[in-house]
Amino acid sequence: MAETAAPFLPRALRGSPWVFHVGTSGCNNCDIEIADCLTPRFDVERFGVRLVGSPRHADVLLVSGPVSLACRRPLQETWLDMPSPRAALLVGACACSMGGYRDAYGVAGPADRVLREVEPGARIAYVPGCPPKPETIIAGLVRLLEAP
Amino acid sequence: MDGFGEWIWFLLVFPGAAFAAGLGLVLSWADRKVSAMVQWRRGPPPSQPFLDVAKLLGKEVVVPATSWPAGFLAFPFAAFAAASLAAALSWHAALGLPGRAPGDLVVVLYLLAVPPLAAILGGAASGNPLGAVGASRHMVLVLGYELPLAAALLVGAFQVRTVGGGEAAAGTLSLEGIARFQALAGDAVGRPSGILALLVALLCCQAKLGLVPFDQAEADTEIAEGAFIEYSGPPLAIFRLTQAVLLAAMPALLVAVLWNGSAGTPGGRAALAGKVLLVVVLLVLVKNTNPRVRIDQALRFFWGPVTAAAALALLLARMGW
Numbered sequence: 001m002a003e004t005a006a007p008f009l010p011r012a013l014r015g016s017p018w019v020f021h022v023g024t025s026g027c028n029n030c031d032i033e034i035a036d037c038l039t040p041r042f043d044v045e046r047f048g049v050r051l052v053g054s055p056r057h058a059d060v061l062l063v064s065g066p067v068s069l070a071c072r073r074p075l076q077e078t079w080l081d082m083p084s085p086r087a088a089l090l091v092g093a094c095a096c097s098m099g100g101y102r103d104a105y106g107v108a109g110p111a112d113r114v115l116r117e118v119e120p121g122a123r124i125a126y127v128p129g130c131p132p133k134p135e136t137i138i139a140g141l142v143r144l145l146e147a148p
Numbered sequence: 149m150d151g152f153g154e155w156i157w158f159l160l161v162f163p164g165a166a167f168a169a170g171l172g173l174v175l176s177w178a179d180r181k182v183s184a185m186v187q188w189r190r191g192p193p194p195s196q197p198f199l200d201v202a203k204l205l206g207k208e209v210v211v212p213a214t215s216w217p218a219g220f221l222a223f224p225f226a227a228f229a230a231a232s233l234a235a236a237l238s239w240h241a242a243l244g245l246p247g248r249a250p251g252d253l254v255v256v257l258y259l260l261a262v263p264p265l266a267a268i269l270g271g272a273a274s275g276n277p278l279g280a281v282g283a284s285r286h287m288v289l290v291l292g293y294e295l296p297l298a299a300a301l302l303v304g305a306f307q308v309r310t311v312g313g314g315e316a317a318a319g320t321l322s323l324e325g326i327a328r329f330q331a332l333a334g335d336a337v338g339r340p341s342g343i344l345a346l347l348v349a350l351l352c353c354q355a356k357l358g359l360v361p362f363d364q365a366e367a368d369t370e371i372a373e374g375a376f377i378e379y380s381g382p383p384l385a386i387f388r389l390t391q392a393v394l395l396a397a398m399p400a401l402l403v404a405v406l407w408n409g410s411a412g413t414p415g416g417r418a419a420l421a422g423k424v425l426l427v428v429v430l431l432v433l434v435k436n437t438n439p440r441v442r443i444d445q446a447l448r449f450f451w452g453p454v455t456a457a458a459a460l461a462l463l464l465a466r467m468g469w
C-alpha cells in the first residue's frame with residue numbers, strides 16, 4: 001500500500017503525525033469519512049494524530065478527490081508549504097486513480113502524478129475505496145508511517 | 149540565592165525551565181486526556197506531548213519569504229524565557245522553597261505579559277494575513293484580561309495590609325510575604341474577597357492560556373492558529389513548550405497568591421499538587437463545555453462583569469473581608 005521513496009520517517013514523527021486535509025474537488029463523501037476518523041468511535045488521537053489548520057504544522061497531507069485543473073497549483077503549493085519530512089495519504093478512488101473522473105476534460109490527473117510533478121520522490125500511500133471506511137483510512141495511515 | 153550555580157539551577161532546572169516545561173507537558177496531556185474523556189474518547193497516551201515536541205524539534209524550519217526572519221525566529225525564545233522565569237518564581241513561592249526569590253508579584257505579572265506579546269510580534273513578523281488577524285486578536289484579549297487579572301491577584305497582596313495579623317509580613321508585594329501572612333491569618337480564599345478574586349483569576353487564566361471560550365487568537369478552524377500559522381519545526385516547538393510552561397505557571401501563581409497558607413510544610417506540598425490539578429481540571433472542563441465566543445464579546449465580558457467583580461473583590465479586601 002505504501003511506496004518507498006524517501007528515507008525512514010523519524011520515530012517521533014510516527015508517534016505524532018499531524019495531518020492537513022485538502023479536498024481537491026471530490027464529491028465530499030471521502031471528506032465525511034475522514035472526519036469520521038476523529039469521532040469517539042475511531043478516535044485517531046489515540047495514535048497522536050491531530051488535524052491541524054496550517055500546512056506548516058503538518059506532517060501528512062490527506063488528499064481526497066480527483067485533482068481538477070483549478071486545484072492543481074494550490075495542491076502543489078500546499079505540499080511545498082509543508083516542512084520536510086512529509087508524506088501524502090491519498091484517500092479514495094478519485095485521489096488514487098481518478099475513479100469515475102478518468103478521461104474527464106477538467107481534471108489534471110491523479111494526486112500522486114500532480115505531487116510528483118514538484119517532488120519526484122514524494123512519499124505517498126494510497127487508500128482505495130469510494131469512499132473508504134474509516135478503518136481503511138486508519139490502516140492506510142499506519143502503513144504509511146510504519147513502512148520502511 | 150547567592151551562588152552562580154544556584155542561580156543557574158533555579159532558572160534552568162528547578163523550578164525553572166526544565167521543571168516547568170516537563171510539568172507543563174504532563175499537564176497538557178492531562179488536558180487532552182480529560183477532554184477525550186468528556187467526549188467519550190480514549191485520548192492520547194501520556195507520552196504524546198513529549199513526542200509532539202520531539203517531532204517538531206526534528207522538522208525543517210520554513211522561514212516565509214514575506215517575513216522578517218530575525219524577529220520571526222527570535223520571538224519564540226523570548227516567550228519561552230519569560231514564561232519559564234515566571235514559572236520559576238511562582239513555583240518557588242507555591243512550594244515555599246527556602247531562599248529569597250528575586251522577584252515579586254509585579255515582576256511575575258510583567259513576565260506573564262511577554263508570551264502574548266511575543267506571539268503578537270511573531271504573528272506580525274510572519275507577514276501572513278491570518279497571522280496578523282491572530283496578532284490583533286491576541287492584543288484585544290490582552291487588553292481585556294490583564295487588568296482584572298492584576299486586580300484579582302492584588303487582592304492577595306491587599307489583604308496583607310487590611311486583615312489583622314499582616315504586621316508580621318514585610319514587603320506586601322513579595323510572594324513569600326503573602327505566603328507568610330497567609331500562614332498566620334489563613335488563606336485568602338478563606339475570605340469573601342479571596343473567593344471572588346479566585347473566580348476572576350480563573351477566568352483570566354482561561355484567556356491567558358488561550359483555552360475555549362477565549363481561544364479566538366488561535367482558533368484552529370477559523371484562522372488556522374492565528375499568530376502561529378507560519379511557524380514550523382523548532383520555533384513552533386518552542387511556542388508549544390511556552391504554552392506548556394504557562395499551563396504549569398498560571399495555576400501555581402493563583403495558588404501562591406490566593407491559597408498558600410500551608411506553603412513549605414510537607415502537607416502543604418501534597419495539597420499543592422491537588423490544588424494545581426484542581427485548577428487545571430476546572431479550566432479543561434470549562435474549555436470542553438463552552439463554545440468559542442466572538443472577540444468583541446470576549447472583550448465586553450472582561451471589561452464588564454469580570455472587571456466589576458475584580459473591583460468588588462478589591463473593595464471587599466479593603467474592608468478587611
Ligand code: SF4
Nearest residue numbers: 026027029092093094
Ligand atoms: S472516491 Fe468516491 S467518495 Fe471519494 S470523492 Fe471520489 S467519488 Fe466521492
